[in-house]
Amino acid sequence: MTPNMMPNMTSNSIMTPPRQVTIIPATREVHSAAIEDTAVKKRVAAYARVSTDKDDQQTSYDTQVTYYTRYIQEREDWVFVKIYADEGLSGLRMTKREAFKTMIADALAGKIDLIITKSVSRFARNTVDSLTTIRKLKEHGVECYFEKENIWTMDSKGELLLTIMSSIAQEESRSTSENVRWGKRKAMADGRYSVAYSKLLGYKKGPKGGLVIDEEQAVLVRRIFSLYLQGHIPSQIAKILTAEKILTVVGKQKWTSHTVLSILRNEKYKGDVLLQKFYYPDFLTKKQVRNHGEVQQYYVKDSHEAIVSPEVFDHVQRLLTMKKSGKRQNRPNLLSTKIICGDCGGTYGSKVWHSTDKYRRVIWQCNDKFQGVKCSTPHLTEEQVKELFIKAVNLLLDKRRGIIATYERIITVELDTAELEKKQRIASERLIRIEEENAELITQNATLVLDEEIYKAQHDEILARYEETSKELQELNAKINDMVARRETIRRFWHEFEKLEPVTEFDNILWISLLDEMIVYSKERIVFVFRDGSEVEVTT
Numbered sequence: 334m335t336p337n338m339m340p341n342m343t344s345n346s347i348m349t350p351p352r353q354v355t356i357i358p359a360t361r362e363v364h365s366a367a368i369e370d371t372a373v374k375k376r377v378a379a380y381a382r383v384s385t386d387k388d389d390q391q392t393s394y395d396t397q398v399t400y401y402t403r404y405i406q407e408r409e410d411w412v413f414v415k416i417y418a419d420e421g422l423s424g425l426r427m428t429k430r431e432a433f434k435t436m437i438a439d440a441l442a443g444k445i446d447l448i449i450t451k452s453v454s455r456f457a458r459n460t461v462d463s464l465t466t467i468r469k470l471k472e473h474g475v476e477c478y479f480e481k482e483n484i485w486t487m488d489s490k491g492e493l494l495l496t497i498m499s500s501i502a503q504e505e506s507r508s509t510s511e512n513v514r515w516g517k518r519k520a521m522a523d524g525r526y527s528v529a530y531s532k533l534l535g536y537k538k539g540p541k542g543g544l545v546i547d548e549e550q551a552v553l554v555r556r557i558f559s560l561y562l563q564g565h566i567p568s569q570i571a572k573i574l575t576a577e578k579i580l581t582v583v584g585k586q587k588w589t590s591h592t593v594l595s596i597l598r599n600e601k602y603k604g605d606v607l608l609q610k611f612y613y614p615d616f617l618t619k620k621q622v623r624n625h626g627e628v629q630q631y632y633v634k635d636s637h638e639a640i641v642s643p644e645v646f647d648h649v650q651r652l653l654t655m656k657k658s659g660k661r662q663n664r665p666n667l668l669s670t671k672i673i674c675g676d677c678g679g680t681y682g683s684k685v686w687h688s689t690d691k692y693r694r695v696i697w698q699c700n701d702k703f704q705g706v707k708c709s710t711p712h713l714t715e716e717q718v719k720e721l722f723i724k725a726v727n728l729l730l731d732k733r734r735g736i737i738a739t740y741e742r743i744i745t746v747e748l749d750t751a752e753l754e755k756k757q758r759i760a761s762e763r764l765i766r767i768e769e770e771n772a773e774l775i776t777q778n779a780t781l782v783l784d785e786e787i788y789k790a791q792h793d794e795i796l797a798r799y800e801e802t803s804k805e806l807q808e809l810n811a812k813i814n815d816m817v818a819r820r821e822t823i824r825r826f827w828h829e830f831e832k833l834e835p836v837t838e839f840d841n842i843l844w845i846s847l848l849d850e851m852i853v854y855s856k857e858r859i860v861f862v863f864r865d866g867s868e869v870e871v872t873t
């Protein structure tokens with residue numbers, strides 16, 4: 334072959350023999366429940382969690398721990414590391430799951446190769462938390478196995494399945510949260526509620542549940558209210574209690590103004606309960622926020638025995654909310670609204686005599702005495718007012734037995750509302766019949782086209798009967814409500830009065846809760862009218 338006949342070959346066109354590739358079959362599965370024949374054993378841990386601390390859930394928790402301990406130890410290719418377990422915690426957020434956080438930290442530190450748990454929902458019910466944690470573990474070569482769903486996270490399908498199952502678990506958690514919320518709202522609407530007894534000063538759990546007064550602690554509650562009524566602000570009360578080394582309800586040595594305010598504002602001390610003061614806007618974060626009207630609240634009146642009377646509590650609330658231009662106004666003196674002039678019916682007010690010399694003193698006299706009204710009622714010093722009140726209370730205590738018998742008769746006979754309630758039912762039924770009669774007349778007029786004058790006359794007659802019956806029903810309702818209120822006032826008054834011992838010094842709580850008014854006619858005739866209607870006459 335001549336050179337001209339040689340093929341035109343360059344270095345790039347030289348044929349190379351095919352590469353020889355040998356396939357080496359897999360001998361070990363990364364994710365499998367089968368026992369592995371290898372000298373390297375996996376370090377395996379398990380995670381268990383129950384979301385409540387009730388007895389049946391405690392059984393579930395113990396069962397999980399026992400089961401996974403035995404399950405791991407039975408595998409020859411696994412080395413048992415530890416059972417990590419959280420009790421009584423939700424799976425929505427990882428922040429409070431200490432055992433879970435410890436397990437993840439140990440896994441990332443290279444102490445664990447495989448984590449086993451019952452299901453995706455036990456691991457986390459928050460999709461974002463679940464996937465973020467799984468991916469972080471995978472980056473460090475740590476696998477997770479979810480037994481119920483049979484998901485191995487190193488499997489190519491693992492993350493897809495995990496995403497789906499985590500989303501389902503999160504939705505189930507949302508649904509469960511809604512059901513729990515509905516159940517709680519239903520209980521609140523029925524007046525049922527739960528209380529953190531260990532954090533409520535003055536009360537304890539009764540034998541049948543519910544709030545029962547803890548008399549030893551109740552003394553401190555009454556003292557706090559009394560100190561505030563004496564003019565001490567919350568921060569001063571806190572300093573007094575701290576200086577006296579009195580512990581708070583949770584055992585702290587230092588009192589704060591916030592702690593004192595929370596007691597002064599807590600309606601439970603007047604025997605009522607306001608439900609749903611706080612709520613959870615997001616079931617994932619479980620962050621509790623104060624309810625400013627975003628969700629419905631429930632107020633249960635006379636839920637339990639009061640530590641301070643409603644009159645005292647309400648008076649304290651008025652003082653707490655008394656502000657002017659963002660600053661608290663000067664408090665009215667406790668005596669100012671209850672001392673009445675027997676001549677003109679006006680109120681007594683405080684006056685300062687000899688304000689600039691050593692004879693300075695505060696006296697009480699009729700506010701209208703020098704306003705064109707010539708009242709003959711005398712002035713009284715503050716000490717005299719307090720001494721007269723103590724005298725009147727003790728006189729009433731001496732008559733206690735006879736008065737109680739009298740008021741039991743008043744409550745059962747004179748304030749019995751049975752007859753009025755019967756009339757109320759009859760009037761209500763009559764009103765319904767009149768409404769039905771009016772509706773029938775309107776229907777007849779629409780179908781038969783009644784004579785206009787006849788229709789108007791019949792309609793006016795029905796309307797007159799309706800208005801008359803409505804007025805009667807309103808009057809009956811007012812009478813019943815008034816009698817019920819008087820009955821409850823008397824019962825509450827004597828419930829407190831029965832426990833009262835002879836009074837030796839003035840108590841501003843007694844002044845507010847027991848006394849309606851003090852009427853001054855003369856120095857020889859001063860009448861104390863108590864809240865139950867009792868009158869006691871004293872002299873200076």
